[in-house]
Amino acid sequence: MRLIFIYGEPAVGKLTVARALVQRTGLPLFHNHLIVDAVAAVFPFGSEEFVRLRERFWLETIEAAARSGRSLIFTFNPESSVAPDLPRRIAERVKAAGGQVVFVALTAPPDTLEQRLVAASRAEFGKLRSLELFRQLKADFAASMAAMPKADVTIDTSETAPEAAAATIAETADRLSKP
Numbered sequence: 565m566r567l568i569f570i571y572g573e574p575a576v577g578k579l580t581v582a583r584a585l586v587q588r589t590g591l592p593l594f595h596n597h598l599i600v601d602a603v604a605a606v607f608p609f610g611s612e613e614f615v616r617l618r619e620r621f622w623l624e625t626i627e628a629a630a631r632s633g634r635s636l637i638f639t640f641n642p643e644s645s646v647a648p649d650l651p652r653r654i655a656e657r658v659k660a661a662g663g664q665v666v667f668v669a670l671t672a673p674p675d676t677l678e679q680r681l682v683a684a685s686r687a688e689f690g691k692l693r694s695l696e697l698f699r700q701l702k703a704d705f706a707a708s709m710a711a712m713p714k715a716d717v718t719i720d721t722s723e724t725a726p727e728a729a730a731a732t733i734a735e736t737a738d739r740l741s742k743p
Contacts, residue, residue, distance in 0.1 A: 565663035566591075566635040567626060568737055569651065571642055571712055572670035573705045575680035577721040577729075578639040581670060584730035585637055594625060594638045610645045619650060626654055630661035642708035651713050666737045669715035670729070674702075676722040716740060 568585065570578050579595055586593050599621045600609075607614040622638075629636050640651070647653075655665040672680075717736040719729045 565630050565633045565658065565661065566737060566741065567630070567654070567658050567663060567665045568635075568637045568668060568733060569640060569654070569665055570637065570668045570670060570733075571640040571651070571709075572721075573672075573677060573709065574641060575677045576670040576672050577680070577726065578641070578670055580726045581719070581721065581729045581733070582637050582639050584726040585733055588727075588730045588734050589637075592634070592636045594629075594636050596622070596639050596641060599625075615645055619647065622650070623654065623657065627657045627661065630658045630663040633663075635663075642705070642712055644704045644708060646708070648708070648711040655713065664741060666717075666733070666740055667713050667715045668733050668736075669709075669712070669718040671718060671720050672722040 568591070570582055570585075572578055579597075582593050582595065585591070599618050603614050603617045603621070607617065626636075626638065638654075642651075651667070655667075658665050717732060719732060721729060724732070
């Protein structure tokens with residue numbers, strides 16, 4: 565089992581790159597907003613119940629996939645309502661089930677992120693679209709990104725098309741799986 569763990573700030577292109585990776589690999593996509601949106605339908609974002617349930621769903625789904633030998637792609641936005649050790653705990657559970665985690669960091673310059681942030685397509689999953697809030701949370705995002713495990717590959721999405729990023733990720737994952 566292989567977990568391709570794609571992370572980065574809002575508007576960096578996680579879902580876009582992940583969808584291109586799905587087209588290339590056929591792996592299922594576990595987009596973080598699937599759980600975020602489901603839990604936020606009942607509990608306010610960041611509330612104690614929201615945080616607890618979101619983490620539980622993420623962990624249990626990924627762990628079940630690992631135990632079943634089902635590889636997948638997971639997108640993740642490191643931010644302050646997420647426990648800083650969550651990526652490490654996910655990796656430990658995947659490895660304990662005999663799987664492998666490939667950490668993929670997506671980056672882009674701040675001006676590119678701000679241009680993308682207001683795109684209408686971001687409304688599909690209720691993603692952050694407020695430039696004011698994005699700017700307020702900038703330090704929070706930077707601290708959360710700094711706490712992430714070391715990436716196996718880092719891709720600047722302002723310079724790399726989604727299909728090329730997907731190819732790089734797939735090649736990296738294949739290279740890392742060889743003894």
